[in-house]
Amino acid sequence: MLNSKRLILAHFWLAFALFGLALLLGAWQMFIRSPMAAWIGNPEWYYRSLTAHGTIMAYVFPTLIAMGFGYAISESSLKQALIGARWAWIGFWLIVVGTVTSMIPVSLGLASVLYTFYPPLIGNPFYYIGIVLVVGGSWIWVALMAINLASWKRSNRGVPVPLAMYANVASSWLWGWTAVGAALELVLQILPVALGFKSTIDAGLARVFFSWTLHAIVYFWLMPTYIAYYTIVPRAIGGKLYSDSMARISFVLFLVVAMPIGIHHTFADPQVGAGFKFIHSAFTAIVALPTLLTVFTICASVEIAGRLRGGRGPFGWLTALPWQNPVMLAVAFSFIMLGFGGAGGLINMSYQLDASIHNTQWITGHFHLIFGGAIVIMYFVIAYDLWPHLTGREIRNLHLMRVQLWLWFVGMIVTTFPWHYVGVLGMPRRMAFFDYTDPAIAPDAIPVVMSAFGGFLLVVSAGVFFAILYKSQRSPLCDAGPYRFSVAVHPQTKVPVALNGHALWIALMIGLTVTNYGFPIAQLTVRSDTSVPAYYVGTRK
């Protein structure tokens, strides 16, 4: 049952519209810094564009997808109308207002600080206020998801919480807690300086706060994709979910171990002790566990589909799979990109190996492959899957959908593989132009051109995506039936209380945050000699 169709559609449309704009900026950035363009006369334009691209793609786009998808999951899995729909609209409009508020100073060149803020760089206060509004809007969603689940539990005592909603609420709690880091950084540190109450800032502490958000935010981006793996893919390809419990364990593991690992983003920073870097590195290794569990469970579920379709033998089920089905194609692409991206991630999280690729294009390649690749391709699938239920109109052109997914997959591989390669050669990230005539970086020129063409393919793919959605508006009305999620091979009739609620895992998440972040934050807060003068972006003289 989907009552709040307009609400959900509003989230998806805004998300994809902003995504389309930010994608164009990204493609322009790839072109302008490649050997195909003359050196940009004013690098400020590049950083302005980069700030807008990062802010939209990292904060606004995935948050809107998670929220829209979350409302859809809440209504259709719990089979109850959304409680607090008015609040949900308030959250949506907060995001709209926040996005506009932050993008105006960015467009004017008053806040070219990149989405990671980089204090002591300080931009126009409205940029940060806008982001605080976006986060505030998303926290309304966090609260609504918990309220809806609690209300359902009260009237359904003893019934297991549907997997989709269980995962969705895990995702919302993860976001609720991880966003606290950036919120503390913005409210306690950056905004007082941006508003002129202070002129110095503890840049090291600010970076530690940001790392609190920076890694778990990736898992927040990932959550809708993982929910799609478990609850859409097996149903869409005609199979069954291999294990409902394994799915729940994966999601609660993300909740627990996505948080206490962020300091691996600050391996090169002097303000954090090597001991804490090691502990965070060790916990980061554990975060591979829920992903490996997921890969296993989903492959097993896909195998069930293959065998149900008559596949035989150790590999026969592979050819029996419905490869014409866009969902099948997308999940295969997503796994390939997740595999390469994950392997790269193991290098990033290793204290010593990180030193060779830290702050190079390797990192840019890594997070585009994971987020832009493995995650966003499943956002497309979520949209394709949900659209007929939201608009009442069928998406008929499966061929065009396959073309779109192929283009996105090939585009993302062509974009990110050369980035990884030039990163190993030592090419730094966040540069507006490079002197490719210098023998030291001449070998980077051709891979950079290749990756720019990958970026152009991504723009084409997004164009096709919009065309598909647009065309579906013109197909005749149909009844898509109730929105369903996949069924497990052995449907759960009884779930351990630990896997039917989130309390234990939230407690562990907060506890490990305290053990792993408590001392570094306390030490930097107490010391009086860690602040540096702020540098105001876009001021004159």
Added chain:
Amino acid sequence: MIEERLFSLKNIWFVGSVGAAASVLVVSGGLAFLVLPYTERGNRIAGIWDAICSAAGVPKKSSQSETVASQTKLSSVVLNSDMFKHPAPVSIGRGATLAQQCAICHGPTGVSRADSPNLAGQYPSVIYKQLHDFKTGARVNAVMSPFLASMTEQDILDVASYYAFLPRPPGYHPDTAEVAPTIVESGAPMRGIAPCGSCHGGIENKAGSPWLEGQSAVYIKAQLHAFANGSRTNDISLQMRNVARQMIDKEIDQAAEYYASKPLTESGE
């Protein structure tokens, strides 16, 4: 379904998950704080407490040896963005009187005919910093340094406010000339040279950096050479010395000619 108790030692999920998290924490913490500090080469650890502090990132007391003193006198100027925001009219007036002694080289209207810098309309932070550096000896010049012997802090502020108050001569680049040379617009990234324009205007102005439009080419070249050979050292954190040392003569000439290209206006000639 009878609700089992979650936060209870009888609940295997509770015991298992908390136990697993605690074990990972204890094992990784033990390695991080007790074992690894000893294995790091060159790390002299005095005992367990020292190992823990070192891994936790507690700064050690600085060594007993003296801080190495600089061979050259460095600039001690601190600039902040509010310093020159609203100069008092009396300050500008006093500056005008004081500036009469500057006119012989810098021109009666702050536009020089003697290859000295034009000061009319220059940023006050720039004039303040240079005068201050002449006074402390961070910058030395046979003509300028003696003037500063008798100037007070307030005199310096007044002169800076006065020159900033004067209208700035317009920049001029004839159409026939090529666009800004690469060194001005893009720098030389592989030699670590930021574009001139990223501090001196065109792209961005940074505090303490003068605008250069219309300044004498002879003067700009002389200063770049002085930074390069180390005879001028009052740039903050070696910024200009590092840039000038990496510049080739052709780039120095191009930058100087580009900024200097100006028609002689009435006020200048």
